Amino acid sequence: MTTTNNQPERFDTLQRLELESTIGFEGKVPHGLKLHPDRTHMVYPIGCNLVIENLQTRQQEFLLGHNNNISSVAISNNGKYIASGQATYMGFKADIIIWDYATREPYARLVLHKVKIEDLVFTCSDRFLISLGGQDDGAIIVWNIETKEPVCGSAAQHKSAGITYCLAASKQDECQFFSGGNGTLRFWQLDIANRKIRATDINTGIVKRIVKCMTVSLDGTILYCGTTSGDILMIYIPATQFKCIGPEKKKYSMGITTIQALINGDVLIGTGEGKIHIAEKETFKSLKSAQAMGEITSIALRGEGHMIFIGTDRSHIYKINYADWKMELINTCHNSPINDIAFPFGTSELFGTCGFQDIRIWHAPTGNELLRISEANKTCNSICFSRDGKMILSGWDDGRIRAFYPETGREMFSINDAHNRGVTAIAITNDCRRIVSGGGEGMIRIWQINPNSRELLATMKEHKNAIVCIRINKSDTECVTASLDGTCIIWNLKRFARNQVLFENTLFHCVAYHPEEYHIVTGGSDRKIGYWESTNGAQIRELEASKSGTINGLDIDNSGNYFVTVSADKLVKFWRYNEGDVISVGIGHGSEVKKVKICPNSQHIISVSADGSIFRWKFPKSTI
Template identity: 50%
Template sequence: MGFKADIIIWDFAKRAIYARLTLHSAKVEALSFSPNDMYLVSLGGQDDETCLHLAICGNPASAHSAGQCLCLQYSNTDDNTFITAGNGTLRLWELDLPNRKVRPSECQTGKLKRIIKCIEIAEDDQYFFCGTTSGDILKMNMKTGLLNSCGPAKQKFSQGVNVLKILKSQEILVGSGDGCLTLCSGTTFKTLKRVQLEGAVTSIAMRGEGQQLLVGTDVSQMYRFSYTHLEEPELISSSHSSAVTAVAIPYGSSELFATCSKEDIRVWHVDRSKERLRITVPNMTCNALDIMVDGRSIISAWNDGKIRVFAPESGRTLLVIDNAHSMGVTAIAGTRDCKKILSGGGEGQVRVWELQQGGCHRLLETMAEHKATVTDIQIKKNDKECVTASSDGACIIWDLVRYVRNQIVLANTRFRCVCYHPEEYQIITSGTDRKIGYWEVYDGAAIRELEGSQSGAINGMHVSQDGRYFITGGDDKLVKVWSYSEGEVTHVGAGHSGSITCVRLCGSSRTLVTTSSDGAILRWRFPHPLSSD
């Protein structure tokens, strides 16, 4: 509330912003272009229910007093007519160009009371169709605004109609909340074909005359169909639909990487950006993951307090450690010899687990000096030392032979990330205070402090294999490449629309992988040559 909601018009050919219109408050619910593309009409959200004819007036043209508007559609043949609908409202609007006004007229649905989620207008503008949360479709006369028919009569569309698309054959494609894409008759709404997809259908787009269809769902899946083979969907794109919490890259490899989020872990091809494997744990969130150096297992930290180990080829569960931490497992790392797992929890404990033959495990030690959530764990190459970061404002360097604290680093911040320099004589840290700190491993002394961000915490950090550069990302949504020795930013990448949660560099391929709270995974070309190549 109180913030303006932008409308951005893009130049498709140049991939650049053509215009930015700041007219609505809080939210823009829907947009629609006129048939000749001269006008754009926009619909504000619940806290700003106004229709704006942007080419005509810069102020609200007319406010909706009856119900909440959810959808908007322009006529196919008339630049002066559009329709709005939603909860308790269905209106035809006429543009009065000389007076710079838009005038509404109420549509009549008789005794039917529906919440309308989508509108689709016939090509000749004789009728328009409304999909409802009740799972039926209203056919309305465009000229009179009267209800013509309603259907289907018996089996309605489960969990509501989210999207409609009229085909050249006059049949209708219906996307519903239960994930079904249905081809039905345009007159009786009787089902002709149906295919089940993953997640609720949220959008349908047609290519050409409708021979090829693209369908999107609310779990970030995109499918491609041909009209003649509707029952054979091809998954062409997938991604996380919740915040991506961590990225892991196999040791010595730049072909694959793994990410985790709510309910699942996914393994991706770096070059093709294609999902190779998905491991699902329903109703749980994976907070962190790592790939063992031998590449034979993925270790993962979950909010139900369990550590789960999976096979990276098949996704088969190899080991589950129950009750690993009482307030969820929040950080995890595996040793180079692949014999131990270090985990951190929401209660602040750091635990060392020994992996045994036959899928067994043993708790070796519990190190309890942190007072709050452990956010990151990094292990030295010789497996004899590690550093843990915590939101209690401390980074602790542990001796993994005697299981005691070697050094402690304190700062007025909630640490989010920590990294060893490849030569392992220094660590760098960052967190909510937006500072990047350099520290001596030997005695924990502060060496240098940099201003890492102008706004927001730094959530992810990674040092290149040669130690010359490091990368940061955080709440300012910017990816920054730094010179390690000079402490200066060499490159800045802008592409995320949510807070960056993790950054990882695939050393040999010079590819940078970043993730964010909106579920995005972005690949970048690392801008510097690496001396190890």
Template identity: 40%
Template sequence: MQNQASSLYLDTVIGFNGTVNTGLHLHPNQKHIIYPLGSTVVIKEFENLGVDEFLSGHNGPISCLAISKTGRFIATGQTTHMGFKADIIIWDFEERRLLHRLNLHHAKVECLSFSEDEQLLVSVGGRDDNNITVWYVQTGKPVCGTTTTALGTCVQFFHNDRSTFMVAGKQMCKVYTIDFVNKRLDFIDCNLGQVKRIFSCLLIDDEDSYAYMGSTTGDIICVQLKGPKNFKFMGPKEKIVQGVESLCFSPSGKSIFIGGGDGSVTVVAKDTLLKISSTILMGGVTSICARESDNILICGTNQSVIYAMKGSGKLEATLIATCHSHRINDVCYPREASEIIATCSINDIRVWNVLKSKELLRIQVPNLECNCITFSPTGNAIISGWSDGKIRAFGPQSGKLLYVINDAHKILGQKKVSGRLVGVTAITMSSDSERIVSGGSDGQVRVWQVAKSSQTLVASMNEHKATVNSIHIRRDNSECVTSSDDGTCIVWNLDKFVRANIIYAPTYFRQICYLNDESQLLTCGSDKQVTYWDAYDCTAIRELREAEEDEMNALDIDYDGQYFVSGGKQKVVNVWHYDNGEIVQQGLGHAGNITKAKFSPCGRFICSVGEEGGVFIWRPHFHP
């Protein structure tokens, strides 16, 4: 059934994985920036970040990325589970296609580097692999390899010698030479004397005279490469707080840009490592690249922010792209606006224009996690549930706090909380915008009468024994249905505030939805199956057993009831035909668990969000 499914077209991605060291690259054509997001490689035009292209082929999070000198090839490595092979993929940039899949490393590929003539690729495995392998780029075949006793974290080929490269890492610094005749790697240890460091990044100058290695201690170690491989000098005098994360030569080659774990970008002289200037960005600077044509510096941080700044004079940063840096818990559309979405995560809510990949509004509440959100039917408020047990309403344009419902749900005194969310975990609003129905980790379902000046508790219904995960309300506001981790879904009468019906199953119910005509219910959960239920008597109509290979978290039905979308720990977005019960399209791109997926009001788009912090916009084939 799944083998017959076609690929779901990925239209837009909002996100940037800044935790991959040196993951953000400027293509040698000076027009595109390239970076990993989950298991996808994102290619964007630097001058128009709304234009996206994608390279998909990995089945796990991308851990490293390298680009050849002319930009013809891109290489990416990934992480996977212990004992499994971690793939390396070589891509053809011009044709945007996969050339070779290389799989000798286990668990993780730590770093990659192309030779200057683009004929060779060197890869270094992670701590559970510790292998160094050299590959032919044209054929994808290995040349030779060796094993190291220490973890290598960064690698680079020499500029003027295709047979020599350098690896630095955990208290190691070695220069390797490829013996093509005997198919082996010979190495020389660099003599650092009493200096012991864990290196995180590496630069070699154009003449192959010196190597500059950034350390987690916060300094740069310079080693001479011509003649004896000896320690030369170190700096800067004031160490970089939280370590050196990334390095980049200036276009003139006379200075070095240092990205620090504290968010600092520091400029030092290449010959002396003396500090020239610095600035502070939001998040540790894990990637730096310079555009030679106009001396623009592009920086990526581990808070999923991309900045641009002039590489000379006073360093003044301009934010050019941003996204969530933690898992996204929920996503919602306004009732009649398919180009606008709202997402929520730890510390904030964000409103996006998905057609332009642009952030319109950011609402921050420090040290708290937003678990669930919804737009009011009138579109004049964003209603949100938080980990402190409060419901907060914000203006969708201004971000102004409209009102707060304190102690909406308990966060203390619970014997056991199921799931990962605490506080208000599910929320929806009646079609007349007069009532809010909320669910919490305390198992309670509560109804609130809301107005501009007052918010009053109308009823509290306490039959669930675990976290309430989702709530859907009928269009006439007479009933709502809730799903819970206690293995029940309950239909509530919203006039009498009593249970009207109940569904039992040996599963953690994650999502429940009404069909468009409200004659049926659709559920998914930890039992890996999708179940159709009669909305009148709550009897099971149909079960799609083993619908996915792992737990399912996300479920939504399109506006005309012909298709529905699901997702979960399998990390695949599945589009199903409702009547046939077959998968018709599959979307690959998420590297973390999919937490929510929604059809747009027009039905032309599907928005999925996940634990990697990315927002993926898909275009199903049945809505061109």
């Protein structure tokens, strides 16, 4: 008999999963990486979360309040407040949250802009916050920090001009600021008494540029504007007059994406090709440069610029010592969807993830990357560790099964043409002698691992679509495979034949054995969790696991008392197995959550998402 348990989508009464640490950095947010004035903390976005990380201890704190991806970040000059704006959906309002840095709590929530917050900046006195809406909004609004109310607003540009991309505040006058974009460059004057802002267009003559970033010199007299054509506009602020453009000959390749004035008058420039330059203050010629991986989207200075932190769109954070100009990578993660996650048998200290071009091995307590295995322009769809810990096994979209040594990442062996539409799922038996692989064409193949060769033992073809998940029982006598054709099949690994078929009107995305192996649990596109008898394939329970998103992954703890699910609605849900109810919810992912694993010692939960971030949640204490 099938029973249905409908879970409420409101989580006000439910316990929140405690987010312990994250691995990741949303590098695509322009100017998203910030250094706090206290010089010991770094602030950056990951999905819906704002992370405050201690530079010495690497300890992280999280500001949770946004319900969609953060699109802009600003820190007040005195360090008292952090402002963050988000992107949302067409027709919806985009929130700005001002956070109290001391308490790590929201100070104000400002709601007027639509769809996206393009940029934020505090005035020099920190009395006002200026916000810029995206292309669907096109407004500049000035907010009073003390009253938490808007002072005034205006359209950011003429109707004939293009999109406005960036803001900069005057260093000396709290009522002056600047905006730049596609064919628009403006000086703004705030009239507090009359609650108005008045714009003056800065005339650049025949020079027409798209301004993507701005900075004001430390003496407050010069406005530097970085352009997509790789040159810099220099504006003399006291006269609001265009002064010059440079460099004259050699432009910066792929445009200037971020810019920062230095105390000695020189300018720090980040480019689309991933180079950071020190540009000479008059001619803008490059004095020094360093190469990073990916487009540079953020530059943050520590103190007076003796230490430089840069962020790239490949989710890398680098540190540069200004004195010796040495670059060090301090933070990294996947910058594309993570397709799978696996723990070595009995080990909670390490785990592996895979995605486009690479496999990475992480140290769970610190979040440090220990090993990276790269294959250019190929995507790893599935990963697992052999039970003896001597092999990392992986399935790739080029149809190959690749095995690597876990100590060095060197390739142990490769099985070519294992599946003609890519290897989409892979597992290895507990005795480490056989590999079970699934492909995009729906075939299941069994491979014998010999000392010097790999032998195809059997091909089982009953699925009509891609295999997404394979699980093998403890005795290596059977396995269950989940497919996008709406079936899960239990196979006999001795006879290489089907034992049972589970049919459902869904695209299955995940499957798992209960530790006692009397049940099989499934999840898929119908947003439901199914419990099935492993002996006869009968469904015994069905739970509604999400109101809006496909169930992408699930995992059951070693005791069999709890399980965890993740879905396209960005939520991580922690369930009691027998009761079939949600007892904790993890909120914070900024995009679709792809996979989840409970670590072997049942102390933590690791979830990975489509934006490349990895979240480490604390296993609820009351359940241990």
